[in-house]
Amino acid sequence: MVSNAAKALVLLVALIHVAIAVTEMCFWELPEIHSRLGFTPDEAHKVAPIVANAGLYNGFLAAGLVWGLLSRARTFQIGMFFLTCVIIAGIFGAATLKWTTLVLQSGPGVLAILAVWVSRNAAQPDAAPDRGGN
Numbered sequence: 001m002v003s004n005a006a007k008a009l010v011l012l013v014a015l016i017h018v019a020i021a022v023t024e025m026c027f028w029e030l031p032e033i034h035s036r037l038g039f040t041p042d043e044a045h046k047v048a049p050i051v052a053n054a055g056l057y058n059g060f061l062a063a064g065l066v067w068g069l070l071s072r073a074r075t076f077q078i079g080m081f082f083l084t085c086v087i088i089a090g091i092f093g094a095a096t097l098k099w100t101t102l103v104l105q106s107g108p109g110v111l112a113i114l115a116v117w118v119s120r121n122a123a124q125p126d127a128a129p130d131r132g133g134n
Contacts, residue, residue: 002076003119009112010065010079013086016108017062024055037098061086076120083113 002010027033028051034044044051061082068078090106 002079002116003123006112006115006119007069009108009115010069010083013083013108013112014062014065014069016105017058017065017086020105021055021059021062024058025052026055028052028055058089061089076116079116080113083109083116087113 023033028048029041029044031041034041039047064078064082064085068075068082071078086109087106090101090104090109093101093105
């Protein structure tokens with residue numbers, strides 16, 4: 001069982017990824033958006049399809065996190081998988097785009113994954129690791 005605080009952090013990470021997805025898919029070409037990553041309007045227009053594609057992937061991350069929260073089976077495993085994906089995506093984004101991606105994307109993911117892990121282990125202190133189910 002995962003605590004409500006851990007679930008709230010996972011939901012926060014999902015909402016961050018919904019915001020990223022909407023921004024990348026719908027608002028990328030607005031100057032206040034693409035200029036934050038150093039793109040000129042012409043460059044932003046050229047890479048808009050690629051950015052929209054990345055936005056779709058961020059939407060999939062959000063959907064996976066919500067699936068984990070709503071799932072009655074394997075909630076822990078689903079959440080851990082998608083949170084790990086979020087953290088890796090943030091690390092890659094920091095390496096290829098801007099270092100703040102590490103803080104804005106991976107930071108909340110790390111907090112959520114730690115909360116999920118700690119709350120799960122606190123709920124089952126002497127139990128053997130669960131290899132299936134919830």
